[in-house]
Amino acid sequence: MRRLLTTVLLPLALAACHGRGRTAAQAGLIAAATSSTPPPMAITLAPQINQAEFLRTTRVLTSTALGGRKPATRSEVLTTRYLVSRLHHMGIAPGYHGRWLQPVPVVSTRLLNTTAEFDVRVAGGVQHFAFGTAMLAGTRQARERVELTDAPIVFVGYGIDAPGHHWNDYQGIDVRGKIVIALAGDPDGAGAASRHALARTKFALAARRGAAACFIIHPDGAVRTWNALRDAAAGSVQRLPASAAPGPRLAVAGWLSEAAAERLFSAAGASLGALTQAAVQPDFQATALAATGSIRLVSSIQYGWTDNVIGVIRGARYPHQVVIYSAHWDGLGTLRGPRGRRELLPGAADDANGVAALLQIADAFAHRKQRPARTILFLLTTLGDAHQLGSRYYVHHPVFPLSHTVADINIDLWPILGRARDMT
Secondary structure (H helix, E strand, O other), rough: HHHHHHHHHHHHHHHHHHOOOOOHHHHHHHHHHHOOOOOOOOOOOOOOOHHHHHHHHHHHOOOHHHOOOOOOOOHHHHHHHHHHHHHHHHHHHEEEEEOOOEEEEEEEEEEEOOOOOEEEEEOEEEEEEEEEEEEEEEOOOOOOEEEEEEEEEEEOOOOEEEEEHHOOOOOOOOOOOOOOEEEEOOOOHHHHHHHHHHHHHHHHHHHHOOOOEEEEEEEEOOOHHHHHHHHHOOOOEEEEEOOOOHHHOOOOEEEHHHHHHHHHHOOOOHHHHHHHHHHHHOOOOOOOEEEEEEEEEEEEEEEEEEEEEEEEEEEOOOEEEEEEEEEOOOOOOOOEOOOOEEOOOOOHHHHHHHHHHHHHHHHHHOOOOOOEEEEEEEEEEOOOOOHHHHHHHHHHOOOOOHHHEEEEEOOOOOOOOOOOOOOO
């Protein structure tokens, strides 16, 4: 039990000491955890959990025949047919009201004027921030033309409203119709584990507050590089349409490079460094900059459909309660490589082997002599590589009420290093 508690507490200790230095107690805890010997295996795998079959499934999903499993293409049709045939062969029933496929609507937005600039008017004139090098931007409103003219600019710290943590960067400020600028991450520096640190959370909050635009400052050395953000912004960006996921959306959402943000703040007579230091304090107050911003975006808008694949085994004792096993079936398809040739992105780790693991679990459930007590739903979602849109659509349109959903065990980036002691 002591070893188990040590293993469970280790991630919490690492999160607590991230960015703050390790205390002697924390160092001792880490040393104790890493020196523990692996516990003996307490269970034996069901006969249906088969390594060879797992590998065969992964090879099929990553084959050239399935073309990288890109949604809304012929690859999707081939992939979903394969998944349905596997579930059907196991004896699992269709899980979406008697059907295998749950249609997911999607809207794709592609920026056409990639020479757009974010123009900031200050007392000394106008500062220009070019798309791709200094800033990135796109609309979330599925509109072909969006234009902001001389909108006031407000720095909102980390752009977080977390009542449970007594933190509200929007306290006492009205940002309706304004451009807000926020720092990436969250104040304690351990933002990777906080939903408040996610860009989509910051954008959604700014929209609910009535902001016209939100720019997040991209820090130098971030895990997701500026080039990766630029490539994503320059391509087709997929989202759920407002009809499927209602709520306010930003006219403009994007990023500023750290150098661009420093230049903007300096031109407005402010110090980004000083404001960043102030933003980590609970009593931080949003600051209006002596600047206004203008930007014009022209985009192409396309609507389409893709599918979640859903199978179900009805529970014997509590059929109204459901446990979900999920993994996203999609990949990135093929992209043009550095030499101009089309290259297959097979997505073996993300998430072909997660799907393969889910199918092994499904097969084990299907071969049980007795049905499970609760209903088991096997949810193979689409658009996992596009902000988990298939998962988000299911949350808005669940087969079983979310109040009856006991758990969702999601499998992504399934580890392939062999038998292990620890699990994340």
